[in-house]
Amino acid sequence: xxxxxxxxxxxxxxxxxxxxxxxxxxxxxxxxxxxxxxxxxxxxxxxxxxxxxxxxxxxxxxxxxxxxxxxxxxxxxxxxxxxxxxxxxxxxxxxxxxxxxxxxxxxxxxxxxxxxxxxxxxxxxxxxxxxxxxxxxxxxxxxxxxxxxxxxxxxxxxxxxxxxxxxxxxxxxxxxxxxxxxxxxxxxxxxxxxxxxxxxxxxxxxxxxxxxxxxxxxxxxxxxxxxxxxxxxxxxxxxxxxxxxxxxxxxxxxxxxxxxxxxxxxxxxxxxxxxxxxxxxxxxxxxxxxxxxxxxxxxxxxxxxxxxxxxxxxxxxxxxxxxxxxxxxxxxxxxxxxxxxxxxxxxxxxxxxxxxxxxxxxxxxxxxxxxxxxxxxxxxxxxxxxxxxxxxxxxxxxxxxxxxxxxxxxxxxxxxxxxxxxxxxxxxxxxxxxxxxxxxxxxxxxxxxxxxxxxxxxxxxxxxxxxxxxxxxxxxxxxxxxxxxxxxxxxxxxxxxxxxxxxxxxxxxxxxxxxxxxxxxxxxxxxxxxxxxxxxxxxxxxxxxxxxxxxxxxxxxx
RNA sequence: UGGCUCAUGGUGUAACUGGCAACACGUCUGGUUUUGGUCCAGAAGAGUCUAGGUUCGAUCCCUAGUGAGCCAACCA
Numbered sequence: 001x002x003x004x005x006x007x008x009x010x011x012x013x014x015x016x017x018x019x020x021x022x023x024x025x026x027x028x029x030x031x032x033x034x035x036x037x038x039x040x041x042x043x044x045x046x047x048x049x050x051x052x053x054x055x056x057x058x059x060x061x062x063x064x065x066x067x068x069x070x071x072x073x074x075x076x077x078x079x080x081x082x083x084x085x086x087x088x089x090x091x092x093x094x095x096x097x098x099x100x101x102x103x104x105x106x107x108x109x110x111x112x113x114x115x116x117x118x119x120x121x122x123x124x125x126x127x128x129x130x131x132x133x134x135x136x137x138x139x140x141x142x143x144x145x146x147x148x149x150x151x152x153x154x155x156x157x158x159x160x161x162x163x164x165x166x167x168x169x170x171x172x173x174x175x176x177x178x179x180x181x182x183x184x185x186x187x188x189x190x191x192x193x194x195x196x197x198x199x200x201x202x203x204x205x206x207x208x209x210x211x212x213x214x215x216x217x218x219x220x221x222x223x224x225x226x227x228x229x230x231x232x233x234x235x236x237x238x239x240x241x242x243x244x245x246x247x248x249x250x251x252x253x254x255x256x257x258x259x260x261x262x263x264x265x266x267x268x269x270x271x272x273x274x275x276x277x278x279x280x281x282x283x284x285x286x287x288x289x290x291x292x293x294x295x296x297x298x299x300x301x302x303x304x305x306x307x308x309x310x311x312x313x314x315x316x317x318x319x320x321x322x323x324x325x326x327x328x329x330x331x332x333x334x335x336x337x338x339x340x341x342x343x344x345x346x347x348x349x350x351x352x353x354x355x356x357x358x359x360x361x362x363x364x365x366x367x368x369x370x371x372x373x374x375x376x377x378x379x380x381x382x383x384x385x386x387x388x389x390x391x392x393x394x395x396x397x398x399x400x401x402x403x404x405x406x407x408x409x410x411x412x413x414x415x416x417x418x419x420x421x422x423x424x425x426x427x428x429x430x431x432x433x434x435x436x437x438x439x440x441x442x443x444x445x446x447x448x449x450x451x452x453x454x455x456x457x458x459x460x461x462x463x464x465x466x467x468x469x470x471x472x473x474x475x476x477x478x479x480x481x482x483x484x485x486x487x488x489x490x491x492x493x494x495x496x497x498x499x500x501x502x503x504x505x506x507x508x509x510x511x512x513x514x515x516x517x518x519x520x521x522x523x524x525x526x527x528x529x530x531x532x533x534x535x536x537x538x539x540x541x542x543x544x545x546x547x548x549x550x551x552x553x554x555x556x557x558x
Numbered sequence: 559u560g561g562c563u564c565a566u567g568g569u570g571u572a573a574c575u576g577g578c579a580a581c582a583c584g585u586c587u588g589g590u591u592u593u594g595g596u597c598c599a600g601a602a603g604a605g606u607c608u609a610g611g612u613u614c615g616a617u618c619c620c621u622a623g624u625g626a627g628c629c630a631a632c633c634a
Contacts, residue, residue, distance in 0.1 A: 138559085139561065234564090234628070236634090238562060264627095323627095324564075326570090327569075327570060328569050331584085417592090422592095460592085528593085
């Protein structure tokens with residue numbers, strides 16, 4: 001039995017719905033799913049949940065999954081987003097069956113609208129948006145009928161034709177379904193099917209002056225593609241009655257009727273998932289772009305160094321239900337570390353260097369030492385690092401005096417230099433401000449790592465990393481922290497979500513010192529800077545800028 | 559003056575559809591360890607929102623209440 005095939009021991013309620021339909025006569029070959037993003041922004045981790053869900057069903061039931069762009073609003077959409085979305089889904093490792101666009105169905109949608117008019121189930125309303133909104137009323141009491149509700153079919157047909165041909169300005173009139181102005185469901189109070197928009201569409205250009213609304217386009221697109229199960233998030237639950245009403249009115253005998261079902265969207269602690277708000281961060285320059293490593297976008301996580309497999313594992317662990325939820329970001333970190341621990345190459349890098357001088361080491365001597373590339377996997381092999389009298393160590397790895405919980409370098413105590421020798425702190429030198437500028441130590445020449453000597457086997461209380469001062473490379477390192485201070489910035493109705501932005505979410509170390517092997521790093525590989533966390537090259541262009549993906553798990557107690 | 563949905567350890571999901579609540583993250587102990595990582599062993603933490611009801615038996619079914627979310631864009 002293959003582990004990866006046995007992850008989902010418990011099936012979620014959506015899978016139960018599918019299986020139930022199957023046992024009630026639906027043929028397995030009728031199964032078809034879809035992922036329907038609007039191309040008005042980049043995909044985020046919440047979309048990843050939906051992608052894993054739909055494409056996951058595609059895999060478990062051997063059914064096709066369409067990628068459908070819900071491009072019904074040219075004022076907000078663009079091809080830039082289409083390309084980004086396709087890239088992200090591909091990177092996650094999923095393949096769609098057909099690449100579809102709601103805009104491909106505009107002609108069919110128009111014909112169906114005409115059909116509804118002829119059946120007396122749709123009419124052109126020439127009132128203002130304000131008037132329509134006012135008549136719709138409030139959920140707690142019934143609405144009022146539009147004065148145009150009972151226009152003749154011929155007049156409606158003529159008006160709708162003119163809307164299409166551009167005889168009217170935006171806002172002059174809309175096409176509405178004639179349903180029930182007293183329904184307790186606001187979406188059934190004569191919803192709008194078409195509105196006039198004078199904006200060129202990224203795919204149909206200037207062909208259309210009228211565009212279908214979400215409600216009129218989505219279910220019908222599902223129907224055209226013969227999607228068996230249309231899964232969406234909870235906020236669309238109240239749309240379902242309308243979804244079904246439309247389908248009943250256009251449905252052909254013998255064809256499959258798509259079924260909409262809803263699940264709870266994903267929320268991650270200390271970040272936001274609203275595309276509108278993410279877009280605001282990008283446009284205001286508060287982050288460097290949609291792929292800023294602090295963003296919860298798929299592209300941001302990718303740039304930060306989170307592998308696709310970690311995102312998928314995360315989505316599996318999160319589960320699917322109808323409960324409002326806030327997932328602890330620690331779960332994402334866990335999934336990331338679990339993967340990275342196994343696949344990352346180890347290197348030694350000192351982020352905040354202070355000089356260490358070994359007093360009893362020969363002045364001009366230099367030696368080559370051996371280090372493992374990945375203690376989790378021998379096949380990663382070893383590498384050579386150089387060692388000499390002067391080194392850099394991490395500033396925070398030394399304290400003149402420390403309690404016994406401090407396992408690093410102090411005066412008079414021994415500590416091991418990773419892959420090298422055991423040293424003892426002797427004295428420090430300080431600058432005019434009192435900051436430590438040099439640390440002097442002595443080493444035990446017989447304690448060389450891997451030598452097998454009794455001295456090398458001696459137990460010392462700690463091991464620290466280091467870099468040879470005579471042979472290192474200078475790099476820049478971006479350290480990230482959570483983007484927001486509030487656990488749930490989306491939920492704060494009182495304050496602007498930007499008020500809780502964490503000003504310290506990015507800290508850059510420009511003087512980090514890395515062992516020379518840093519020159520061999522590859523863009524598509526993952527690295528661990530030992531004791532400092534997992535790191536990823538920021539871009540293909542620069543080989544000197546690294547982003548910290550996540551820290552190592554930390555149990556220190558001092 | 560409404561409709562729909564949800565309610566299980568700190569967090570997220572389970573519970574063979576009625577048989578005294580399981581898994582993961584997190585937390586805490588201890589062991590191993592040349593990364594305070596990994597790995598290994600173990601612990602604490604909910605009696606399932608409340609009140610009734612059905613039943614031999616309720617997390618599960620029913621009723622009422624409470625709390626939370628969604629719905630009044632020509633956004634999706």
